[in-house]
Amino acid sequence: MTSNAISEIWYTRCPVPTPVGLAAQLGFLEESFRAEGVALKSIIDSPDRSIRQSHFNHTLDWSFRHGGNVPPIRARSEGRKTRLVGITWTDEFQAIITLPGTGIKSTRDLKGRRFGIARRPEGIVDFMRATALKGLVSALSLEGLELADVEVVDIALADSVLESQEGPSLFRLKRRQAYGDEIASLIRGEVDAIYVKGTAGINVANLVGAVQVAEFGFHPDPKIRINSGSPRVLTVDELLAEERPDLVHRLLESIFKASAWAEAHPEETRRFVAREAGATEEQVLAANGPEVHRHLGLGLQPELVEAIGHYKDFLRDFGFLAADFDIAEWVDHRHLEAFARRAVA
Incomplete structure (x- = not known):
């Protein structure tokens, strides 16, 4: 046992399908860390803004994050000392x-x-803009078109991503409806088309009776599907990775336990994913497909790492990074390999 004893770890996850989210809902995470005398504290639920900000810029020591890949890639490009220890691909x-x-x-x-x-003010990386831009580029490429072939219209928003989650609640809801501003611009005739994704995207598209121009979230070419949520990354800060690998092992143990549970409980998994995303089970089925319970694993296979590298290069080329960096130097295989060896033993 390491002499570097700690009593708490900060963690965060995005409101999307992830095995960390499932492990948290099932109680596996808390149970696993409690056995080590460590309390889990939620970053995104903290009343302290400086702590909540770490959901987007990974500044907290002794923390881990699982979710969309734009914020952790940006944080790494800014010099944050983090490790990429696992990747989940849920289309x-x-x-x-x-x-x-x-x-x-x-x-x-x-x-x-x-x-x-949509374009948000400078500050926290505008991951929604990066997502929409990559979606547009992917769709255009399927028809041999380029970004210059369309007129990109900025939908200016007043609040940063962090600020948009801090205002007074609307109708007692924690968050505003995603894509609300884009849909409003579409209805007002200020733009002709927009990008949407996930359960939120399918919900607003259905709400306004939209015409689907193209759908490519399940396209056979992975480079077309790659975006902020496909795949998603599990990152830990350097202190946790280097000084308490036993706790990273506990984290992986909880994740693989949740993944195995999902495989055996497809209907319940869809229910848990719906709760995580603030969606209905019908929306989860439509947005993620009937096999979502089979796609909540974790790995670092070459094709997964390559996908993150592909998207990192896109973010670099379109100005979303502070500086370029080598994905291979970010990926830390030690923890998954050590976990696999212990599991076999």
Whole structure:
């Protein structure tokens, strides 16, 4: 046992399908760390803004994060001392939508039209903008089109990502509906098409009776599917990775236990994912498909690492990073390899 005793660990996850989210809901995470005398504390639920900010910039020592990959990639590009210890790939609905009457029926019809992408103020990395931009580039590439073939229209938002989660609640809800500003611009006729994804995207598309121009979240080419949520990354800060690998082992133990539980409980898993995402089970089924319970694992296979590298390069090329860095130097295989050896033993 290490002499570096700690009493608490900070953690955070995005409200999307992840094995960490499932492990938290099932009580596996708390149970596993309690056995080591360590309390888990939620970053995103903290009343302290400086702590909540770590959900987006990974500043806290003794912490781990599982979710969308833009914030941790950006944090690494800023010099944050973190380790990428696992990757989960759960495909999800990704689409370009428009409204009836625009005359846009296929991606080719986007040529010369106005495509709306929200832009938030500088500060916290604008991961929603990066996501929409990658979705647009992917869709256009399938028809041999480029970004220059459409007119990208900024939908200016007043609040940063962090600030948007701190205002007064609307109708006693914790968060505002995703894509609300984009949909409003679409309805007002300020833009001709937008990008949406996941359960939130499928919900608003259904709400306004949108026309689906293209859907590519399940496209056979992984480079088309790659985006902020496909795949998602598990990262830990350097202190935790280097000084308490036994606790990283506990984390992995909880995750694989949750993954195995999901495989054996498909209907219950869909229910848990719906609760995590603030969605209905029907929306989860539509957005993630009937096999979501089989896609909550964790690994560092070459194709997963390559996917993160591909998206990192996209973020670099479009100005979302502070500096470039080597993905291979970020990936830390030691913990999964050690866990596998212990599991076999």
